[in-house]
Amino acid sequence: SNFRFLQNNSLQFVSKHAFSGLFSLKKLFLSENLISSLSPGVFRDLNRLEWLILDHNPLSSLTHETFLGLHSLVYLSMVHTSLQQLPHPSFCQHMPALDWLDLEGNQIETLNFSILKTCSKLEVLLLMDNRIKRIPESTFQSLLKLAELNLSSNKIMELPKNTFKSLSKTLLKLNISHNPNLHIHPIHFSHLTRLQSLALEGIEIQDIQTKMFLPMKNLSHIYFMKFQYCSYAPHVRSCKPNTDGISSFEDLLANMVLRVSVWVMAFITCFGNLLVIGMRSLIRAENNLHAACIKVLCCADCLMGVYLFFVGVYDLKFRGQYNRNALFWMESVECRTIGFLAMLSSEVSVLLLTYLTLEKFLVIVFPFSNLRPGKLQTGVILSSIWLMGFIIAVVPLLNEDVFGNYYGRNGVCFPLHSDRQEKPTAKGYSTGIFLGLNLVAFLVIVISYSSMFCSIYKTGINATDLRSRLHRDVAVANRFFFIVFSDALCWIPIFLVKVLSLLEVDIPGTIS
Structure with a gap:
């Protein structure tokens, strides 16, 4: 035998x-x-x-x-x-x-x-x-x-720049994945003109550049640690991972559920809030200051609708060829502008909801105090909220050397994820907003409404044993609770995803 x-x-x-x-x-x-x-x-x-x-x-x-x-x-x-x-x-x-x-x-x-x-x-x-x-x-x-070299899952920290130079005419497949401390140099692959498959999974590429992969004209398959890296190799036919849960190799919005959701939410948010603003303007309100606050909140939410509308439009524009345009899109003025609008909308909504909650809290818990803001005070507070939201949203755009491409870190132009590539200042800024300001706002809202309902329960508030003014305040507080609750449902998931990414918890693509 x-x-x-x-x-x-x-x-x-x-x-x-x-x-x-x-x-x-x-x-x-x-x-x-x-x-x-x-x-x-x-x-x-x-x-x-x-x-x-x-x-x-x-x-x-x-x-x-x-x-x-x-x-x-x-x-x-x-x-x-x-x-x-x-x-x-x-x-x-x-x-x-x-x-x-x-x-x-x-x-x-x-x-x-x-x-x-x-x-x-x-x-x-x-x-x-x-x-x-x-x-x-x-x-x-x-x-x-x-023709094939596999060095994956070793402890390689440094490769000389010309390590693969002698393999330039023969090497077709190279795998150096899962060498977590390996530093990739821009010219490591410059000689590998015949390479067809390159695996770099599990490697953080700190200074990734398009020119790293351009010499590999025959490259048809590439494997990265992150989907975002795919945009630096637009000429490669197949790139893995092929989605980050939001965008895919082919499309800005990865699936039909996201596409439909974006358009539905854009129309509901824009036209729903415009309808509320119109109705509030036409119908005489019991309390003009409350009506003004609701209109301002609707304006902030409308900006989010505009943001979603533009995301939907650019998804249509790049349909089927997103990866070829991804880098250009994420570095564009348009992407940064809609990212700015989304951040402005989000932060103004958070601050405004916090103010409305505190205002109702003071009226309900201290009913006989004279803590109601007047017309001038309300105007100053609302203007300050918009100014603060504008400053928060615009600061990352002022210095790219310090913040990097803050809004262009993913296809939807919103700073959801944090990673090692992110500039330390940008990461600190995100931490300050999401683990600082927004977390405090969330706790204030929860504690204030808990205290309000406890106060109402303990004092046995009802229409027969309390003056009509306080009864109206309780009714308004209840209505505002549902406004606050429904609006908070929109930004709390964003807040949670950002917190998890700052804590370097692995977030499944289907969630983000």
């Missing part, structure tokens, strides 16, 4: 003469055993052997003499064999035809030119899940036919 299947037999020892005379053997399977050592020359008669499988054996060390006689070997697999280092100085000395070497899941720490210098026929080299820390620049110089 040309095959020997000896896997999963609990073999602990292989005699030096175990394979003597098996000159015609083509494939030998010794995986899933307990073999801890192989004698030099144990395979010396296997001149025609093409496949040798040694997976899952505790082979902590080997010498290059172990493979003496394997002149025809093309495939060698030593997956999870506890190897701490490759036989050197020349691993392939006795395997001149070797073109596939699989060393996944070992404990190899060192890789250099002298180890691989005789492996000139190697086409596939798989070294994932080892402990390799550094790779000298000349390591792959002798691998003149290498």
Whole structure:
């Protein structure tokens, strides 16, 4: 027979003469055993052997003499064999035809030119899940036919700039994923003009640039840690991850639910609030100051409707080819403008809801005090709220060196996510707004309404035992509660997503 299947037999020892005379053997399977050592020359008669499988054996060390006689070997697999280092100085000395070497899941720490210098026929080299820390620049110089290289899940921190230069004419697939401390230099891939697949998953690319990937004209598949990185490789046909839950590789809005929701919410928000403003203007109100506050709140909410409308329009514009336009869109004035409008709307709404809540709280809990704001005071407060909201929204636009592209970090131009790429000032600013101002506002609203309802319950407020003015205030407070509650439902999810991202909690794409 040309095959020997000896896997999963609990073999602990292989005699030096175990394979003597098996000159015609083509494939030998010794995986899933307990073999801890192989004698030099144990395979010396296997001149025609093409496949040798040694997976899952505790082979902590080997010498290059172990493979003496394997002149025809093309495939060698030593997956999870506890190897701490490759036989050197020349691993392939006795395997001149070797073109596939699989060393996944070992404990190899060192890789250099002298180890691989005789492996000139190697086409596939798989070294994932080892402990390799550094790779000298000349390591792959002798691998003149290498088409696939996998160095994923190691401990590589730095790659010399010309590490892959010698592979420029042959390498088609490169995987350096899950080397979390690896620094990617802009010219690392500049020589790999024939590369078709590049995997960079699990790597934070601090200074990612479009020019990193432009030389790879044949690149058809690329794999990143984040969807946002895909926009820096617009010429690549397939990019993973292909969505961040909001946008996808093809579309600004990833699915039909989002598209329909954006248009429905845009129309409801715009026309609903305009209708309220119109009705409040035409119908004489019991309290003109309350009516003015409601109109201002509607104006703030209308801005969010305008923002959603533009998101929907640009989704239509980029339909089917979003990734090609993503970087241009996120860095555009239009994106920053609608992001500014969304932030202005959100913060004015939060501040206004807090003011309305506090105003009602003081009236209900201290009914006989003279704490009602007058027309002038209300005007000053409302103007101050708009001014504060404007300042909060415009500050990140004033200095890009300090804040980066604050609003253009995703396709919908709203600073939902925080990550290591974000400028420290921008991250601090987001923390101040969402964990500072908005959290305080949320707590004030919750505590104030809790106190109001407790006060109403304790004093047994009703129409018969309290003056009519206080009864009207309670009725107005109840109406305002539903206004506050429904409006808060819109910004609390945004607040929670931002808080989770600031705390570096992994947020599923379907939530964000």
